[in-house]
Amino acid sequence: MPLCTPPARHAIYTATLIALSTATAMAWADPSPALDRASVSVGAFYTDPRVNYEGDTNYGHIDSGTYKTDRVTLPRVKAQLLLGDTQGLDFDYYNYDKTYNPSLSGATNRDGIPLVGNGRLDAKLKMDLANLAYKWWLGSGNDVFGIGVGAAYYHARVDGTASGILNGISGNSRYSESESAYAPLLELGWRHAFSPTLRMFADANGIKKNGGSIQGHIYGGAVGLEWYATPNVGVVAEYSSSKISLTRERDATDFNVRLSGPAAYVKFRF
DSSP states (O other), rough: OOOOOOHHHHHHHHHHHHHHOOOOTSSOOOTTTTTOOOEEEEEEEEOOOOOEEEETTTTEEEEEEEEEEEEEEEEEEEEEEESSEEEEEEEEEEEEEEEEEEEEEEEETTTTTTEEEEEEEEEEEEEEEEEEEEEEEEETTEEEEEEEEEEEEEEEEEEEEEEEEEETTEEEEEEEEEEHHHHHEEEEEEEEEETTTTTEEEEEEEEEEOSSSEEEEEEEEEEEEESSSSSEEEEEEEEEEEEEEEETOOOOOOOOEEEEEEEEEEEEEO
8 A cells, every 4th residue: 555645644533533532432232233333444446547637728728638547546544433323424535646648639719819739738636535424324234224415525736737739839838726625415325234244335425516616526436345354353345436527617627537446445443
């Protein structure tokens, strides 16, 4: 697993505090065997990113098209905390911080002058996404279904240099954009316990942001298995997918990322 970035370390601290803050404060009856009183999962998301970026710069209008980067390993942290037997908090965080180098092409119009160009963008993309939801668990026994509402925070930054030929003239331009926002979150979940040491789960979530300087949506889902080598420590394997689509209204800048692939965690439950 790669070394944690400072945002990832902060997320780990936050997840640990959520999991431990009330886990021993009072004695509860046993919840469904598919749920834990409190847990923290620390691991990595191995994904094959597909990035599309389109917007205006001093160099001209750039359009990366759908650019497939090399597979990367991203740090990810999750935490769950039950408040009673059927309600609780869910937290999820991951960080993307990689370079990408797509070819560019496109056209725009500035001050009535048509501009056409092509070239290359040498860029660094940084993105943080954190979700916190309050969840209600329905059902009993080995199967439970969850509905959660909450908030998501996302921050994206692109730094780079666009270079190439604009209207037949060679040139280059430094490029830097940064946007962040909060948005409402809806989550759905299912948990099934095969035995005290083996469980299965499926999750889906959606984030929709309307109004403000940036708008868009983020959809995600995961399905996986948990296996516990000891009562308190286990391993989690899942397949996860996310689609991120953001638009800045003032200049119609579009930013789209698809992240899909397996993830693995060490899970501590209390």
